[in-house]
Amino acid sequence: MKELVAQLLDHAIRTLIEEGVLDRGIKNTIQVERTKDKTHGDFASNLALVLAKQARSNPRELAQKIVAALPASSSVKRTEIAGPGFINFFLNESSIHQVVSDILSLGNDFGKSRQGAGQKIQLEFVSANPTGPLHVGHGRGAAYGATYANLLEAIGYCVDREYYVNDAGRQMDILATSVWLRYLELCGETLAFPSNGYKGDYIVDYAKTLFAASGSQFRHDTQAVFAHIAADEPEGGDKEQHIDALIQRCKTLLGEHNYELVFQTGLKGILNDIKEDLAEFGVSYQHWFSERSLTTPENLVNRAVKKLEDAGYIEERDGALWFLSTRFGDDKDRVVIRENGQATYFASDIAYHLNKFERGYDQIINIWGADHHGYIARVKAALTAMGLDAEKLTIRLVQFVSLYRGNEQVQMSTRSGSFITLRELRNEVGDDAARFFYITRRCEQPMDFDLELATSQSKDNPVYYIQYAHARICSVARKAAEQNTPWNREQGLAAMSTLKEESEIRLMSLLASYPEVLLNAGLQGEPHLLTNYLRDLASEFHTWYNAHKTLVEDADLRNARLSLSIAVKQVLYNALHLLGVSAPESM
């Protein structure tokens, strides 16, 4: 309908150009908006305001000329010029009613579009290091990313969801060593656990798994493990040096094969936990991409560095290899290969993005925690340096979640093990409320999550309000069947003109705007537009429900109202489904 109005305006402009009223070279980007205020009609355009300057005319006069040149349409009842020169369009009733019939025939597909035309988008999100369970910050990225992907699919894009598994690097060695030390404790050794190790209880669980599978075959006595190891922080030493020395000792005592076995016990344990957690949260992926796979069998990291080198953007300084990212606007140059010959995390990232680009996506979207924003400039610099189009890559930052219990902020740190996990949050507030709550705010807005408030069950969770509207409609439909006057769709659609109440017209108009809201939310990657819409729709429905009885004597009116109700139910369902929230039939 919005397109129709735009077409009418476009036609009018062309007529005016032919008549010589407007210059041939005039730039006309036609904007049509749904009005906030129904006294302004159903749609409004600012076209005359935008063109007034180019046409050297005052906006209201120009608006009059445009209106005069508008072709007749069976959908438009009348037009009006208002305010500084807005053109308001009032639709006639039959075109307002039409949406109910459209929704009923399209069903689950109502609202979807082909805007994306099958373009391939890769969406990478969460990608938390597999060194511990997901916490509430990851939960926000998960809810946001999963919903964003759903929205893109709904508007015609082909989406690959991917999780980048950081299964290489020092943090993983710390994890493996932590598991081994806990395992030694289970074997009966007494030791001082390193202050920089992973202290969470889950580490002990994986140590138990290892002990159950392998007995004490990896046991070494404490003296041998800690002999000549640099002192830990509490003893006045450096905790980093202490843990690095322990890692080396662990590798030496276990040997390559056994070390890998301990390493895999920890990695698989955590990864399975993460996968299960996300699956239960309704978050699924097409690919789990291993960082280790970048180096074996083919070393893509070396190839990426070579590409940069061939392009002339690598320089050796102090024994390390530097990527000259300042040539592309970065603040400083960055090391890719360290003095000790090891690739940096950044080098892996370059290789990973090279790989993404080689897979032939039309667009690549990364959802990162806000703490990674310093990486945007350097990653884009690397892509440009390799001759790739960095514009294809969009990085969306998700700001942190601060947890509160009442007025007290909950401190979180992965290393110390004192954090709230996503699983704990899900168990406390439920998956529906968690999914919904996470995306009600723009992702670049920091979020305060008050557990006491969210766990207070009923009122404060907006999701119930919307689900309740859905359940109410189901209840009415059940009631209609019980009293032997089940919904008659044909009769209802034929009698739409009996729906004359103001709230009924508003409701239909709101239903008609759903495809536009979905399109906007998807293109802009802002799911909160959809949660706002759902609240509005539920509110408009509840208002109508309270004011006007659906199951009335008059069969025409009853079926028309039932048809409208079922259409509302369908749209509630469609939107909730995209958000990963259930639509209960009764509550």
Place this chain on the structure above:
RNA sequence: GCGCCCGUAGCUCAACUGGAUAGAGCAACGGCCUUCUAAGCCGUAGGUUACAGGUUCGAGUCCUGUCGGGCGUGCCA
């Protein structure tokens, strides 16, 4: 210091990316169940959009500066 994200009602947030009188939900107050689910509805109250300039028909939105908050600024991941 520099870079990024922000600053809107007492609180938590919107505002269709520059449109008409800045809107919701909590919290407060007053009404509505013999009636299809009261997890609901109706009404009242709440604002110099941090501040100062600028751009134009028109600014919460864009540009500059100031103030305030969060995050980042490793040969860590």
